[in-house]
Amino acid sequence: xxxxxxxxxxxxPRRIAKQAFTAxxxxxxxxxxxxxxxxxxxxxxxxxxxxxxxGSYHELLESPLTLGAGGFLFSKSVxxxxxxxxxxxxxxxxxxxxxxxxxAGSLSDFxxxxxxxxxxxxxxxVPALVxxxxxxxxxxxxxxxxxxxxDIAFAVGVLALLGRSIPGNVxxxxxxxxxxxxxxxxxxxxxxxxxxLDPSGLALAAAGIVAVVIMQRLDINRATAYTLPGxxxxxxxxxxxxxxxxxxxxxGLMTPVVSSRGxxxxxxxxxEATRHVxxxxxxxxxxxxxxxxxxxxxxxxxRDLLPPVVRVQWALHPWVAYGIMPLFALANAGVPLSGVDFxxxxxxxxxxxxxxxLIVGKPVGVFLTSxxxxxxxxxxxxxxMSWRGVSLVALLAGIGFTMSIFIATLAFSGxxxxxxxxxxxxxxxxxxxxxxxxxxxxxSRQRSS
Numbered sequence: 001x002x003x004x005x006x007x008x009x010x011x012x013p014r015r016i017a018k019q020a021f022t023a024x025x026x027x028x029x030x031x032x033x034x035x036x037x038x039x040x041x042x043x044x045x046x047x048x049x050x051x052x053x054x055g056s057y058h059e060l061l062e063s064p065l066t067l068g069a070g071g072f073l074f075s076k077s078v079x080x081x082x083x084x085x086x087x088x089x090x091x092x093x094x095x096x097x098x099x100x101x102x103x104a105g106s107l108s109d110f111x112x113x114x115x116x117x118x119x120x121x122x123x124x125x126v127p128a129l130v131x132x133x134x135x136x137x138x139x140x141x142x143x144x145x146x147x148x149x150x151d152i153a154f155a156v157g158v159l160a161l162l163g164r165s166i167p168g169n170v171x172x173x174x175x176x177x178x179x180x181x182x183x184x185x186x187x188x189x190x191x192x193x194x195x196x197l198d199p200s201g202l203a204l205a206a207a208g209i210v211a212v213v214i215m216q217r218l219d220i221n222r223a224t225a226y227t228l229p230g231x232x233x234x235x236x237x238x239x240x241x242x243x244x245x246x247x248x249x250x251x252g253l254m255t256p257v258v259s260s261r262g263x264x265x266x267x268x269x270x271x272e273a274t275r276h277v278x279x280x281x282x283x284x285x286x287x288x289x290x291x292x293x294x295x296x297x298x299x300x301x302x303r304d305l306l307p308p309v310v311r312v313q314w315a316l317h318p319w320v321a322y323g324i325m326p327l328f329a330l331a332n333a334g335v336p337l338s339g340v341d342f343x344x345x346x347x348x349x350x351x352x353x354x355x356x357x358l359i360v361g362k363p364v365g366v367f368l369t370s371x372x373x374x375x376x377x378x379x380x381x382x383x384x385m386s387w388r389g390v391s392l393v394a395l396l397a398g399i400g401f402t403m404s405i406f407i408a409t410l411a412f413s414g415x416x417x418x419x420x421x422x423x424x425x426x427x428x429x430x431x432x433x434x435x436x437x438x439x440x441x442x443x444s445r446q447r448s449s
Contacts, residue, residue: 034321035157049334095252120180122369127361134353147357149403201240208232354424398432
């Protein structure tokens with residue numbers, strides 16, 4: 001029997017495997033995918049927390065997890081490490097996205113950013129006012145910021161489901177608005193949801209920031225080298241009373257947006273290394289050794305071709321979108337309905353306030369502010385974008401899943417109030433998503449007819 005006979009049966013499985021990996025790669029690049037996974041994780045959490053196995057759900061989240069080395073050990077629950085640990089990476093990606101947009105994106109040109117910037121501010125103020133109108137004069141008023149943020153993954157995911165019929169400027173408008181929303185949400189967390197500040201913690205965080213600056217001056221480009229000073233900043237903020245996840249934002253905003261070496265120089269090195277590799281006729285071990293230096297040059301040049309902020313963001317984004325955010329949803333969307341006292345006025349008003357703020361307040365705030373800015377001549381609509389597009393963005397802005405639930409965990413200390421706010425977020429985001437999808441389909445048909 002010939003050797004080829006053994007290899008033939010492998011061709012079909014290989015083809016299947018190749019097709020599977022190609023499909024997986026395509027799936028990871030579809031923007032709607034992360035929103036779908038987030039929705040599935042939230043559904044699993046809600047079902048699990050209200051099933052006969054609800055005890056295992058809460059036991060898992062409250063299980064202690066100890067990290068550290070030598071004599072330094074830091075023990076906290078799994079829930080803490082997800083909300084305060086892994087979400088730091090989420091905020092790191094948010095910080096880098098903000099840094100990129102300010103440097104050379106939609107926030108770099110004030111004329112281009114003015115309308116979504118104003119719309120975002122209106123989309124924060126009006127939902128807060130709606131919530132306060134419902135919960136005025138009660139302890140629940142402290143949760144006014146819960147319905148102020150937009151979830152980028154869900155909102156862009158719904159927009160992606162509408163297909164190419166939606167103009168590209170609508171997507172850019174939504175992304176810009178959501179990024180500004182994130183900036184405002186970060187500021188709100190830092191100012192309104194941080195405990196009394198401990199100066200020693202702030203000093204430790206400042207030392208970590210100084211260490212990052214020094215390392216950048218020394219041209220240290222490996223992202224892993226910044227893990228230790230990042231941990232110092234995180235611990236400093238934790239001790240100070242500022243929410244430690246903001247360490248991610250600090251590091252993200254400090255990430256260089258320009259490569260340390262010139263673009264042209266890197267391209268020259270790539271060209272020379274490629275030429276050396278092509279000239280080597282590999283026939284012996286000695287000739288293999290000749291490839292070592294040019295291959296190393298290719299790896300370094302490939303790394304330096306992209307600025308650190310782009311390189312690190314690309315590396316972390318899949319982990320955040322398909323790992324950290326679903327874990328966060330799994331850990332926080334599991335609201336036991338049996339434990340929510342619907343007979344309590346506070347429970348009902350918190351849930352109603354959050355839901356109304358997302359469903360009504362957010363769209364009204366975004367659309368009305370945009371209309372006023374255009375009407376007064378301070379701004380103008382982007383080319384190719386109609387008021388139908390603005391209304392679609394306004395409706396989708398009411399999807400406030402991830403950041404809204406995160407703020408709810410900071411705003412309420414009581415489990416009942418926190419669960420009520422989470423239910424309001426889930427209800428409001430679901431209705432806003434369905435409304436936005438329905439309006440988008442209607443507008444697409446009107447556009448094509």
